[in-house]
Amino acid sequence: MxxxxxxxxxxxxxxxxxxxxxxxxxxxxxxxxxxxxxxxxxxxxxxxxxxxxxxxxxxxxxxxxxxxxxxxxxxxxxxxxxxxxxxxxxxxxxxxxxxxxxxxxDDRDLNIPGGEHTLGAGKFVGFYDANPHFEDSWNVDAEAIAVIGVGNVGLDIARVLAKTGDELLVTEIPDNVYESLKNNKAKEVHVFGRRGPAQAKFTPLELKELNHSDTIEVVVNPEDIDYDEGSENARHNSKITDQVCTILENYAVAEPKGAPHKLYLHFFESPVEVRTDDNGTVTALVTERTELDGNGGVRSTGTLTEWNVGQVYRAVGYxxxxxxxxxxxxxxxxxxxxxxxxxxxxxxxxxxxxxxxxxxxxxxxxxxxxxxxxxxxxxxxxxxxxxxxxxxxxxxxxxxxxxxxxxxxxxxxxxxxxxxxxxxxxxxxxxxxxxxxxxxxxxxxxxxxxxxxxxxxxxxxxxxxxxxxxxxxxxx
CATH class of the missing domain: 3.40.50.720 (NAD(P)-binding Rossmann-like Domain)
Structure with a gap:
């Protein structure tokens, strides 16, 4: 050369x-x-x-x-x-x-019955981050919303959905984003992960920030705080994993603060179907309860739960x-x-x-x-x-x-x-x-x-x- x-x-x-x-x-x-x-x-x-x-x-x-x-x-x-x-x-x-x-x-697909009726997390992120190649308006007309995926993207969109438009107006969002989000009707946002707290892909800072808003109350079911030997090893080997588990444990025992919007973090719930009406409007998400297998993985239990939600966002990877x-x-x-x-x-x-x-x-x-x-x-x-x-x-x-x-x-x-x-x-x-x-x-x-x-x-x-x-x- x-x-x-x-x-x-x-x-x-x-x-x-x-x-x-x-x-x-x-x-x-x-x-x-x-x-x-x-x-x-x-x-x-x-x-x-x-x-x-x-x-x-x-x-x-x-x-x-x-x-x-x-x-x-x-x-x-x-x-x-x-x-x-x-x-x-x-x-x-x-x-x-x-x-x-x-x-x-682009968003990865959610390969379950009705998965085509879910909304891609990446598309919503592109909207609220004012990417000119994405939608310039967004309709959040459901009072109950499901977010599938326990990573930081899932947390981000759940937090944005749970906040009011006025809370976000102090940020850098342009007018079109505010005009959509000020009409946000969501009162409950449910985040679902098929495995347990020790397998969540959150980072501690993002997890803590969920509770900083006066309008949001974070809810974790104490029954979802569960660890097997593989999960305990994961906590022992990773400071970040241990911190995430500790924060989730604190949410599970926290006294209610009476905030108007609830943000639920659900573990051991694997999505199996998105249900819609004859017009293709989402009416529910069905999940199957899982349980730890001893190695940090999970197996099915056969127990199904129907969650009445009007929108489902998939945050399962780009x-x-x-x-x-x-x-x-x-x-x-x-x-x-x-x-x-x-x-x-x-x-x-x-x-x-x-x-x-x-x-x-x-x-x-x-x-x-x-x-x-x-x-x-x-x-x-x-x-x-x-x-x-x-x-x-x-x-x-x-x-x-x-x-x-x-x-x-x-x-x-x-x-x-x-x-x-x-x-x-x-x-x-x-x-x-x-x-x-x-x-x-x-x-x-x-x-x-x-x-x-x-x-x-x-x-x-x-x-x-x-x-x-x-x-x-x-x-x-």
Missing amino acids: SDNRPLRVAVIGSGPAGIYASDALMKSGKDVSIDLYEKMAAPFGLIRYGVAPDHPRIKGIIKALHKVMDKPQIRLLGNVNVGEDITLDDLKKHYDAVIYATGAT KSDQQNDLPWDGKENVLPNVGGRVLTEGPTADGIAGVPGSADPEAELRETLPGVYATGWIRRGPVGLIGNTKGDANEAVANLLADYDAGIGFGPEAPGEDDVIELLHSRDIDYTTWEGWYNLDAHERSLGEAEGRERKKVRSHEEMVHYSSGEARVKA
């Missing part, structure tokens, strides 16, 4: 995974030049469009991401849909390597977004890979390549796509916390650098920083920039300040592009 220019890398996706990969590249000691592509007009991915608006502390991670994005080695190219506006073949002509760090926005021009693992919805190196083909019948715990014995033997790498949810699926994301990024970058030093890469025809900008201009792509993000950020803050809030988010794609567009900066 040439020593007369920097290593040119395209990173696809400006969420935490993409920014951590960029940071790892800059910390490698190599002379690097990074173009960070983002299909949205604004950066930060999941942090902007996947975190509930009443979680300002979690969004503090943007400050750390800002510091990385401010580095001169990185250039943001937003409002560019890789795979459509610009293809992998185009990228091969301009970069030595590409790292895919795209996210997951599906990563399939990428054009690349092989795909359709079962796990990831790029087939080993150590972040993308493979030339999908999984074999014996397992899923690149997924932790894969049974695929031939994954290491299959060919990789030279110069193509994956990190974050597109690599492992929508699981793991920030530590996992950083670890994935470090491994993918380490493999990229080893390959580059070995002469493996695209060997681009036009690696100059201005070359790809000329390509975007030739296709009339109105890309957005990092400087433009500062303009949009200032605009959103001014909108919020006028109403006594820190920020009021812009939902309109056209308005975001208007404030975020501009010529790419010229780096010294």
Whole structure:
């Protein structure tokens, strides 16, 4: 590879995974030049469009991401849909390597009778986080609602559904979100998990925050506080699991505070059917009681319960977004890979390549796509916390650098920083920039300040592009 220019890398996706990969590249000691592509007009991915608006502390991670994005080695190219506006073949002509760090926005299906009548958690999150590609209004006309899934996404949507619109008005939500949520009729929100407290995927902070609202009373049935040997071992081996169990135990014995909205956390209830009337309107969720099997798993008891609810939300996991021009693992919805190196083909019948715990014995033997790498949810699926994301990024970058030093890469025809900008201009792509993000950020803050809030988010794609567009900066 040439020593007369920097290593040119395209990173696809400006969420935490993409920014951590960029940071790892800059910390490698190599002379690097990074173009960070983002299909949205604004950066930060999941942090902007996947975190509930009443979680300002979690969004503090943007400050750390800002510091990385401010580095001169990185250039943001937003409002560019890789795979459509610009293809992998185009990228091969301009970069030595590409790292895919795209996210997951679609909801997994709930494969039970009537499951097609459930509402996807991701779609509701996209609505209240003002993602312009999702609905701009939402009808919450049911007084009793079920949420299936005991992870943080399930907690987020349950909490938002249990709050009043006025409680959320102090956050960054735009007018369209407030207009929908101020008409929220929900009085009861029921969250269901098929296993016990020790198997819940909550984090302690999110679980505690459920009770911070004066309008919400958290209810846990004392009979659901149950542990077997496997569950006790899980508590012993994980401080987070132990904290979650302790918080749930405290909820189970707490004195009622008389709040008007009830948020129930149900364990050992496995959904088996969503019932509807002749018009397709949800009338009930049926669950089957489970019990611990001694190893932390559960078995059926045959006892059914019908819960009279008017809406059912499924928070059972996201599906990563399939990428054009690349092989795909359709079962796990990831790029087939080993150590972040993308493979030339999908999984074999014996397992899923690149997924932790894969049974695929031939994954290491299959060919990789030279110069193509994956990190974050597109690599492992929508699981793991920030530590996992950083670890994935470090491994993918380490493999990229080893390959580059070995002469493996695209060997681009036009690696100059201005070359790809000329390509975007030739296709009339109105890309957005990092400087433009500062303009949009200032605009959103001014909108919020006028109403006594820190920020009021812009939902309109056209308005975001208007404030975020501009010529790419010229780096010294």
